[in-house]
Amino acid sequence: MKDLTFSVNPDVCVGCGLCAQDCPSRLLTLPSEGVPSVIPGREDQCIECQHCFAVCPPGALSIFGLNPEDSQPFDYSGLPTPANMRALVRGRRSTRQYLAQNVSPAVLEDLLEDLQYAPTGQNLRFLEYLVVDNLEAMDLLREKSIALAEKALGNGLDSPFIKGMVKIYRRDKVDLLYRGAPHLLVISAPAKKQSSPQQDIALALAYFELLAACRGLGTCWCGYINEVEAVVPGLRELLGLKEGDNFYSVLFGLPKVKYRRLVHREGTAKIRRFG
Template sequence: MVMLHFTVDADKCTRCGECARDCLWGVIEMDGLPVVRPENEARCIECQHCLAVCKPGALSVFGKDPADSLPLKGMFPDPARMETLLMGRRSTRRYRGEGVDPALIRHLLEVVSHAPTAVNRRQTTLTVVDDPAMMDRLRAEVTAEALKLLHEDRFPAGWERMADYVRGCEDGTDVLFRNAPHLLVASAPKDALSPMADCHIALSYFELLANSHGLGTVWNGIAKAMFTAIVPQFAARLGIPDDHQIVCVMSFGLPAVKYHRTVQRPGGTIRRAEF
């Protein structure tokens, strides 16, 4: 249990009660000032909504100084730019040879750590291959092992489509990782509350943020199949915990292709609910 260290600056507090009203589990009560009674502390899920909702910044929890948080007013992207980002991102399968600045990768992952998870459990693990030389070794060894299974007729049954992809590597083409210099694996404990949703949300955050920085990304279902069914020994070599399930994988890097406009798609199946 993390200590709440819940404190309120009485001079700044307006007694508006927003922190108590927004506390999902009723941890905070109003007694003139906001208070957390000892018997309620264990219900806290560490969401920090109280810190975020307090307009004057009078409230601190977990020792966090509100002044260290980023202000939100006027900082969200306007709808038109956000819509263009959503419609303009493309699956990148052509990458430049050089790697991404490691500091930028770290920054992206730190921001992505804010992605929502079920009951704020934050059990998602993001395992990143940030060294292009390591990625080259991984690419070579996974491809070689998969080709060996194919040539020795030991490819797992039911994975014929993956066998076709591996067969495409026989001429030296990197079908598995698309020559991307980096890889990101999202995993979570098998008994997590919502591992599938948590991991997909995290990589969706990463994809959009990476694209806003000019990086290319591609959801790599082929790599996921390699690590989970074809050559699963490589998951352990990457350091994926034994009790985790790999949910999704993403290749990323500096793109060797530039797209100039959004595509035009018919609307999806949208229907008005009836009740």
């Protein structure tokens, strides 16, 4: 049985019942006298979302030994304005030209910390993050990836896309695969552990992209890696991924270009309404 280390301070609890109402698994019971408690035998259904802890107005409740007093109060007035969010969502672009400069390790750490707040199906937390955190490591990955592609072509791989990619890299030093980026983040989900691996990975990447944009960084999702990995032996191992792991990636770094105006997407979405 899961150990929830659940407790409520009776001197602080106001008996409002918000913790019980907000629990997605309906695990808590609030007696007419006394404080909320976990319904015996239901512990394993806890998805560890900490909503009971976060919603408690006076900070009377502790779960997993967490102390409300050690937690950051949440201030709704600190949220970005709709205009700020709109500028971010509409103005973010995929960056394919980067400065040959490392992103500061402190910024990188902050971004990775923030990523842990991205939601996942059933709040399962098995995503793994591979970070290529400097130019030298990225150059090594680039060279090794191209060498693996060359080997596969030498062994009879028939792929005009990969052939072209290798040729342009060797002849013109243009990196179509990793877009010359100084960094890469690969997010993976171990086989069969996440309940919605593709959605969870995509969501974390989307969060990363927006967080990075607010730090002045450029990003570009890299679906090409998956296309190459599907036919080039050794790339999965090079990225430290196991057979069956889901993964997707984003390139990032300081951008060499600035976009001066928004693109036009008006009318591109087909919107249907029910009822």
